[in-house]
Amino acid sequence: MADGWEWDDTLFKGTAAHYTRGRIPYAPAFAETLATALDLDGRSRLLDVGCGPGIVTLAMAPFVGEAIGMDPDLDMLAEAGRQAGRRGVTNVRWEASRAEDLPGDLGAFRAVVFAQSFHWTDRDLVAAAVRRMLTPGGAFVQIGNLPSPAVAPYEEIGELVRRYLGPVRRAGQGRLVNGTPGREDLVLARAGFADVERHVVPAGEVVARTADDLVAWAFSRSDSAPHLFGDRLADFEQDLRALLRGRVFAERLPATEIRIWRPDIRWSGDRPI
Numbered sequence: 339m340a341d342g343w344e345w346d347d348t349l350f351k352g353t354a355a356h357y358t359r360g361r362i363p364y365a366p367a368f369a370e371t372l373a374t375a376l377d378l379d380g381r382s383r384l385l386d387v388g389c390g391p392g393i394v395t396l397a398m399a400p401f402v403g404e405a406i407g408m409d410p411d412l413d414m415l416a417e418a419g420r421q422a423g424r425r426g427v428t429n430v431r432w433e434a435s436r437a438e439d440l441p442g443d444l445g446a447f448r449a450v451v452f453a454q455s456f457h458w459t460d461r462d463l464v465a466a467a468v469r470r471m472l473t474p475g476g477a478f479v480q481i482g483n484l485p486s487p488a489v490a491p492y493e494e495i496g497e498l499v500r501r502y503l504g505p506v507r508r509a510g511q512g513r514l515v516n517g518t519p520g521r522e523d524l525v526l527a528r529a530g531f532a533d534v535e536r537h538v539v540p541a542g543e544v545v546a547r548t549a550d551d552l553v554a555w556a557f558s559r560s561d562s563a564p565h566l567f568g569d570r571l572a573d574f575e576q577d578l579r580a581l582l583r584g585r586v587f588a589e590r591l592p593a594t595e596i597r598i599w600r601p602d603i604r605w606s607g608d609r610p611i
């Protein structure tokens with residue numbers, strides 16, 4: 339990663355308990371949209387890399403024969419396993435690994451999905467490995483929400499976090515001076531993927547976000563993960579709740595963007611032809 343930042347296993351430490359409540363959900367129809375776009379069926383296998391608490395893995399499970407959620411954070415996987423048990427989903431399994439360990443012995447997939455996780459990986463290495471793991475017709479998939487107008491005071495929450503943790507974005511044991519990297523189009527082109535197919539899945543529903551939801555949002559993020567506050571965690575939470583003053587914020591749910599990258603057929607093996 340740029341700026342000498344190095345991944346370590348505290349990146350999302352302590353966030354799992356807050357994740358599902360705190361994060362803005364994906365548009366409900368995203369799973370069906372992806373299943374249709376990739377022509378998934380009961381024989382398809384799907385790998386969700388950086389699956390967190392399994393939100394995407396579990397949403398995709400009804401459309402495939404087997405879904406595997408992979409994440410290095412054991413608390414995230416434990417939460418994913420609990421959710422699968424609660425919903426009676428049996429065609430999923432959980433793999434405690436980093437994307438950099440791919441391909442491992444996981445086999446081949448019709449879809450390898452990264453939902454808000456590719457930017458945390460050694461992208462060139464991972465994209466090249468994924469390309470070799472795809473079955474014919476398979477794809478590298480990215481999922482994320484599009485920006486939507488902020489109603490809750492996210493700026494003020496950010497200022498409070500900076501007052502506690504300093505001006506430079508924290509990430510695990512390190513600091514990210516310039517944030518996480520972009521231009522994954524260039525990374526994927528280098529790995530032999532062709533033009534992206536883009537789907538925007540509308541949401542639009544307005545939901546009430548309480549102070550508890552916004553506290554969970556802060557603690558679900560790598561840059562304000564609970565462990566970063568050390569023995570000032572309770573003070574931070576108290577100040578955050580004072581800032582939110584028990585208000586409820588009516589937030590319009592954003593659209594979800596799906597980007598599908600297929601192997602470039604002009605490539606052969608690891609080299610362009």
Ligand SMILES: C[S@@+](CC[C@H](N)C(=O)[O-])C[C@H]1O[C@@H](n2cnc3c(N)ncnc32)[C@H](O)[C@@H]1O
Pocket residue numbers: 345349350387388389390391392393394408409410411414435436437438452453454455458459460
């Ligand atoms: C922002 S969360 C996204 C969770 C989930 N994909 C979702 O969209 O709900 C990022 C996840 O990526 C995982 N992660 C971070 N670095 C990773 C890596 N190098 N390999 C695999 N997963 C990683 C984190 O542990 C975390 O669970």
